[in-house]
Amino acid sequence: MTATATSRLSGLPDSPADLRTFLHGLPGVDKVGIEARAAALGTRSVKTSSKAQAIDLAIRMVDLTTLEGADTPGKVRALSAKALRPDPADPTCPAVAAVCVYPAMVPTAAAVLAGSGVHLASVATAFPSGQAPLDVKLADTRDAVAGGADEIDMVISRGAFLAGDYGKVFDEIVAVKEAAGPAHLKVILETGELGTYDNVRRASWLAMLAGAHFIKTSTGKVGVNATLPVTLVMLEAVRDFRERYGRQVGVKPAGGIRTTKDAIKYLVMINETCGDDWLSPDWFRFGASSLLNDLLMQRTKLTTGHYAGPDYFTLD
Amino acid sequence: MPKSPKTSAPTAVADRSRLAVRKTYKLYVGGKFPRSESGRTYLVDGDNVALASRKDARDAVLAARAAQPKWAGATAYNRGQVLYRIAEMIEARRAEFVALGVAAAEVDAAIDRWVWYAGWSDKIAQVAGNANPVAGPFFNISAPEPTGVVGVVAPGSLLGLVSVIAPAVVTGNTVVVVASNPQAAITLAEVLATSDVPGGVVNILTGKGAEIAPWLASHDDVNALDLSGVDDPGLATDLERAAAGTLKRVLRPVSGVDYSGDPGTGPMTALLEIKTVWHPKGF
Numbered sequence: 001m002t003a004t005a006t007s008r009l010s011g012l013p014d015s016p017a018d019l020r021t022f023l024h025g026l027p028g029v030d031k032v033g034i035e036a037r038a039a040a041l042g043t044r045s046v047k048t049s050s051k052a053q054a055i056d057l058a059i060r061m062v063d064l065t066t067l068e069g070a071d072t073p074g075k076v077r078a079l080s081a082k083a084l085r086p087d088p089a090d091p092t093c094p095a096v097a098a099v100c101v102y103p104a105m106v107p108t109a110a111a112v113l114a115g116s117g118v119h120l121a122s123v124a125t126a127f128p129s130g131q132a133p134l135d136v137k138l139a140d141t142r143d144a145v146a147g148g149a150d151e152i153d154m155v156i157s158r159g160a161f162l163a164g165d166y167g168k169v170f171d172e173i174v175a176v177k178e179a180a181g182p183a184h185l186k187v188i189l190e191t192g193e194l195g196t197y198d199n200v201r202r203a204s205w206l207a208m209l210a211g212a213h214f215i216k217t218s219t220g221k222v223g224v225n226a227t228l229p230v231t232l233v234m235l236e237a238v239r240d241f242r243e244r245y246g247r248q249v250g251v252k253p254a255g256g257i258r259t260t261k262d263a264i265k266y267l268v269m270i271n272e273t274c275g276d277d278w279l280s281p282d283w284f285r286f287g288a289s290s291l292l293n294d295l296l297m298q299r300t301k302l303t304t305g306h307y308a309g310p311d312y313f314t315l316d
Numbered sequence: 317m318p319k320s321p322k323t324s325a326p327t328a329v330a331d332r333s334r335l336a337v338r339k340t341y342k343l344y345v346g347g348k349f350p351r352s353e354s355g356r357t358y359l360v361d362g363d364n365v366a367l368a369s370r371k372d373a374r375d376a377v378l379a380a381r382a383a384q385p386k387w388a389g390a391t392a393y394n395r396g397q398v399l400y401r402i403a404e405m406i407e408a409r410r411a412e413f414v415a416l417g418v419a420a421a422e423v424d425a426a427i428d429r430w431v432w433y434a435g436w437s438d439k440i441a442q443v444a445g446n447a448n449p450v451a452g453p454f455f456n457i458s459a460p461e462p463t464g465v466v467g468v469v470a471p472g473s474l475l476g477l478v479s480v481i482a483p484a485v486v487t488g489n490t491v492v493v494v495a496s497n498p499q500a501a502i503t504l505a506e507v508l509a510t511s512d513v514p515g516g517v518v519n520i521l522t523g524k525g526a527e528i529a530p531w532l533a534s535h536d537d538v539n540a541l542d543l544s545g546v547d548d549p550g551l552a553t554d555l556e557r558a559a560a561g562t563l564k565r566v567l568r569p570v571s572g573v574d575y576s577g578d579p580g581t582g583p584m585t586a587l588l589e590i591k592t593v594w595h596p597k598g599f
Contacts, residue, residue, distance in 0.1 A: 306561070307374055309537025310381075 012209060016167030023166060023205060029197035029233055038228035041272055042265040048302075051264070055299050056094055058263040059086060062292050063121055063252065063285045065100040066316065067128075067220065076105045079316055080112035087296050087313075090303065096292065097281040098151060102127070103144040110148030121151035121186070125176055128190075128219035130155035134172060141179040152176070153186045153216060156203065158193045166206055173210035186214035186252055189234075192224030197233050204237035214250040216287065225255025226287075228265060235273040248277065254287025260298040263291060289316065341365040341498050343372055343522060344505035346379030347515015352523075365498040368521035370531040373492065376519035377537055380465045380490040383516025388462045388488030396437035399486055402511040403430035409507060416499045418474045425576055426478045433482040436584060440487055444585050453598040460588040462488035463565055464539035467532030469525045469555075471545040472497045475575045477504065480544050481518055483583035490517045492538070494529055496545055498522035526551055533558035540565035540587055544573065 013022040046054050064083045066075060080099050087093035098119035099109050106122045113120050122144035126132035132140075141152055154176045160168045177185045187207035191200050207215050215234055218225040231253045238249045251270075257263060263286060270278045278284050293313045300308040340357070342349040343366050351357075354369035387395070406413070406427050413423045444460040466484045470477045470493050477495060484491045495501030505520045521528055525546065532538050533555040541559045543566065546552040552568055559566050567586050 306534035306558075307377070307531065307536060309535065309562075312536055 016170075019166050019170060019206070019209070020164070023202040026198075026201055026205060029201055031197055034197060034232055035229045038232045038269065041232075041269045042228060044265075044268045046264050046268070052299070052302050054264050054267050055260060055295055055302070057279065058260070058267065058286065059292065059295050059299070060094045060097060060281045061284055061286050062096040062295070063098045063100045063254070063287045064096045064292060065220070065254070065287050065289050066105075067100070067102060067123060071102065071105055073105070073108045075316060076101055076108045077112055078314070080109045080118075082292075082314055082316070083113070083118050084116055086292060087299065090299075093296070093299065097285055100151075100153065100287065103140055103147065103149075106144050106147035106149045114148070119151050119184075120149050121153055122147070122149035123153045123155075123188075123219075124180075125154040125172075127153070127155050127188075128221040130157050130190075131159065134175060137172070138175060138179040141176050145180055145183050149183060151184045151186060152180045153188055154180075155188045155190060155219060156207065158190055161194070161199075161203060161206075166202075169203075170206060170210045173207060173212060177211045184213040185211070186216045186250075187212040188216045188219055188254075190219055190222065191217045191226075191230045192222040197229070200230055200233045201237055204234050205241065208237070208241045208245075208247075208249050212249060214252050214285070216252040216254055216285075218253075218255040218287075220255030220287065226253030226257055228269065231266060232269055232273060235270060235278070238278070239274045248283065250283040250285065251278070252285040252287055257286055257288050258290050259294050260291075263295065339363065341502040341522065343368055343376075344502060344509070344518070344520040345372065345376045345516075346382075346519065347509060349502075349505070349509070358523075360498050363499060365502075365522050368494075368523035368528055370528060372521055372523075373494075373528045373531045374535075376492040376521060377465060377467075377532070377535055379516035380492050380519055381537055383514055384462075384464055384488075384490045387485070387490055387514055387517050390488075392438035392441070395486060395488065396434045398512050399430055399434035399437065399482065402507060402513065403427045403434065405507045405511045406430065406504075409503070412503055413474060413500060416503060418500055422473065422475050426475045429475065429478045429579075430482055432579075433486045433584075436581075437486050440581065440584055440588075443581060444588055444590070448592070450594070453596060455595040455597045456592065457595075458590050458592045460487065460585070461591050463587045463589055464489060465537060466491045466540045466542060466587055467529070467535070467538045468493045468542040469529050469545040470495050470501070471573075471575070473575065474500045474504070476544070476573075477501055479575045479579060479583070480542055483579065484542070484587050485513075485517055487584055487588055489540075489587050490519075492519045492521065492532060494521050494523070494525045494532070494545070496525060529555055530558055533564070534561060536562050538562075538564060540567070542567040542587075544569050 013019040066079050083096045083099045095118050098121045100121040101109050103122050109120055124141040124144045125137035156169050189203040194200055204215050234251050242248050297308040342351050352366040352368050353371045356367035357364045358367045410423050446458045448456040450456040466489045468480050468491050470480050501520050508518050541564050543552050556566050
């Protein structure tokens, strides 16, 4: 671990051994407790005007994502246009927070989004596996930033993390952050591959200590993606991190969030865990694609008074 | 439907060594039997019956929409077999319907109605479709396709219920039915659930038509509305007006339909869209 990396925050562990001691000194997660808490928070009923506000907030928090091998410039342009005006029939519908694409598609999306206020996120660092040499990951990151991305979604090396090589993971995040320059750095923990809630808590703290602006649950490419309990562990981590170091870090659950009901459960959980400081697109995002249409359908239901159907919304 | 007293009292009441197993008639949505999302029930002839809410209707439309492409994509031969299987299963549960007060002759007629429609599955395309002579070097075919998701307010009798469900599903539509005779309708649902009918093809809600039907009529994802069971002309007019908002097909039969007569192909063709294809030939 380098000296520059540790000088950012006072009171940081300053050697790989210290880092390890620190991460393993974090209290363990009560698995039954966290799952029960997440389930209990998921039972709140949010209706009428509160629901309308929650839907608009959730739309503003969406990172509209397309990460397919089959992405074409046409699809990315269409998605970017949708990000600017999610519901063309209703000008009061807010724009989403960002568009999230592969680095090769960044210039295409940037041409549509330039000057709109909608951010452009790019996955980088050999997404989704992260199994590539550091040079390749850094070049990937620089290309994305040069193409116009102002947010970088990097993946951590789960292999190194699970092998206990925390120093390597830390240094990689620091190096990618440097390569990303002015762009905001979201660190994907890929919680589906970390195995335990304890590991999720450790990886969250590791990423935050290394300078992440956001911690993100998943790539969306493995079997288990964002879940409420995992996100709750991460929300507790960012809350405790700010209390300890005074720096606020955002959270982005990604993958598997498809319905308005799910999205509102997350909003309730943020409010109950971190307070409303995090209830903003600057500090919380949904990595999703199909979620947006469900939000729009629910929004239409509230404005028109009858149920909406998918025929009236774009496919992507 | 005229209610006659149940012909057999539950045996448990007579046999004091057992506790009575009282039945709750639940909804039939997506191949499952959920209670109403609202938690409400009402009493019909001493039985507890789920009282569906608008959100149950919403869930049922989602289930019907999810099931529709695969059901429409199944071969006509396969759909016919499934409908025939329904007839077989009602045959086996005839006594149950009779115990609910349905006349034996009406159960027979309902079984025959399923068999009759089962036979139509691979014939309706020949009757409703055509190879059209056109003035040009084109091979021109008109072929019927299912309309999609159909909302049905069903008449009270078992035969009436079958006579509105069968013509809709035989051609590949899926239905959300608001049933006005809950015990017979849910017993029919139990038949459907054990007859190879894919979950979501038929969804049955029990409750007040006047409460649920307006949500189906205005729903953007419902393609057609069958108002056979609406007796109140004012309500029917309101439903037609709501359905016009999304250009739904609406069936509003003249009152007093005799379901025991020959239904003809009308009930099927009313829920079909004709697709005409021009294909160049002679090159």
